[in-house]
Amino acid sequence: MIGRLNHVAIAVPDLQAAAAQYADVLGARVGAPQDEPEHGVTVVFIELPNTKIELLYPLGENSPIRGFLDRNPSGGIHHICYEVDDINAARDRLGAQGARVLGDGEPRIGAHGKPVLFLHPKDFNGTLIELEQV
Template identity: 45%
Template sequence: MKLGRLNHIGVVTPSIVESVAHYRETMGATATTEPFDLPAQGVKVCFVDTPDAHGEVGKGTQIELIEPLGEDSPIHKFLEKNPLGGQHHVCFEVEDIAEARSWFEGQGKRILGPTRTGAHGTPIFFLHPKDMMGQLTEIMETPRGDGH
């Protein structure tokens, strides 16, 4: 398996609207996606685009803003412990999700749940923080074409 680029950093927020305003006003962000619901995961998501090393917006690592869709959301407890929200996970790309899953399983790493479709429309899975130096880690198959 070969680790790809850092695709995004997941940030849980009680309000995507307020977080987008913060990134625009405080950080000078100029590009965000429209928020959309992921009912299967119990969250609403929006991406803030950052520039790449050449200053081109939309080509760099993204910030994934994640808001719970209700009290049944898996991130609801995160917000109970962190009312202002905060960093939730990091996401790395891989070329082949099945190969990556097999690689991590072969190392005895705990995978949280089945491989499923993530916010970018590509297969993902999560690795337990206790196996990843305390950081919840998402592994996603590299998007094809224009997918970020």
């Protein structure tokens, strides 16, 4: 079912510093910050040859990563995203296996404008997994 690793998302306490560090210390290809007000984050993409790193910083009052940064003030890996061909088939397969999908269990439109699901980290080795239909 799962295909490529689409991205690894890292929540950071200082977006400008983290982006500069990836560019200057790690020598990576770093994009410009992009506000995503509908998702409550500002994102910087790190383009690696085979996948992406997404640096996440809270945007607005109800950012979904605010609590994570409160618990992890230095930042940390927030989630990993696997690609799937068919998000509804993924939802059905997960449901049949008893894996919990966050929210109401239905796909919603994610930060890349594509349908996504998030799986409950307690069911997946403490790892928040996003599935994105590509």
